[in-house]
Amino acid sequence: MGRMSSFERLRENEREIRKELIITAAMELFEKKNFWDISMRDIANTAGVSASSLYRYFPSRDDLFIEALLQDISHIEKLLKERMVKGEEGIEALAIAVVDYCLDNEPTFQMMCHFLMRGDENPSVNEKFNSVQLRFLEMFEKVVKSIAGEDAVTEFHIQAFFASLSGIVMTFRHFPGYTDDERRAYIHKLALLIMREGGTIGKS
Amino acid sequence: MGRMSSFERLRENEREIRKELIITAAMELFEKKNFWDISMRDIANTAGVSASSLYRYFPSRDDLFIEALLQDISHIEKLLKERMVKGEEGIEALAIAVVDYCLDNEPTFQMMCHFLMRGDENPSVNEKFNSVQLRFLEMFEKVVKSIAGEDAVTEFHIQAFFASLSGIVMTFRHFPGYTDDERRAYIHKLALLIMREGGTIGKS
């Protein structure tokens, strides 16, 4: 960044605050809409600015949402840690917590899947998402190790583990013929199955 | 359907054949394009008809692709069985085969994820996709049981199992910093981890 006058720093701060406000507006919309149905105009309206203003702060819609995703990481981390402190313990409780987060924050989950699926297009967006993905996995690693101990688990296990959970959520999130609660219970069950007995299939 | 004259039956057959040709055209495009970048006009051009003609056969784009997905099921089933016959054996080989299919047929995988993620919108499409999803899972169940035996596995295991594989593929399909081959090897590794030692995390 180099030297900055106090004024410059102040302006820079204000700029960051405004970015923050825009992202907050976007995340408010998550309570009302699908990730895919949120337009730049929606976000602008919610933030109380014009659509063109958004482009002063984010080069594109994708860039904006990547930053929202970045926010979510710390949000999730905090939430998981809280749940762990509250007496729920062990990797299995963590898995349930992760699943619940995905179910209770659909647009975040949609957003993540969106970026995972589109591995092409704008290279700058891609690069940003890649680093977000890495931070995600690091965050999970950190949380798992704080529960199971430093050496109990390899990086690979953790990765396989969280990727599996998202697959289960994705596959059964709208499974037909159940109420929301039943679906959640079902997903919990499958998640625990993976955690506990993944390896026992066909071995008995 | 009731009684049909021979002429009516003939016409009905021709109609089915034309539908087939359209779907084939769509699947040809899978070799060139993303699922999301294939437009009705693209399909029409490839099939050698006008875009408006497609609507004589399919009420909407989604309906068209659902039928393509339906085709894929039998395609995958055949392919998995072939691989199993060729001497590769066991659930683990099956997992690798499934992963490979997803990696080698990106647009099919994208299409599946697309419908899994959009659990709203057109209800008729939804209903169709739900039945496709059920058939998918039944197909996997059938294949697994033909390998591991009728009673070796529960429905739940199989579901958790395939959902996990798709999660792993989705998460690491574009993981940065690897070549395609390395990525594939990495995904194989994670898939096998889930199959073999899912339950051992944090238990040692």
Added chain:
DNA sequence: TGTACATCAGTGAACGCGCGTTCACTGATGTAC
């Protein structure tokens, strides 16, 4: 103190695009009597 200039947040209007889909129509084929 005043004047000329630079910076930047913010805006309304418009661009440009491509999409899925519909519409009114043609022309071929078969049917009824």
Added chain:
DNA sequence: TGTACATCAGTGAACGCGCGTTCACTGATGTAC
């Protein structure tokens, strides 16, 4: 055999939409001298 009618595949042109994004501009604030 001929005539009137029904059915349906197929089409080109257009609809209608909403999107992300850009543009030319205003107005406030700070800076240089």
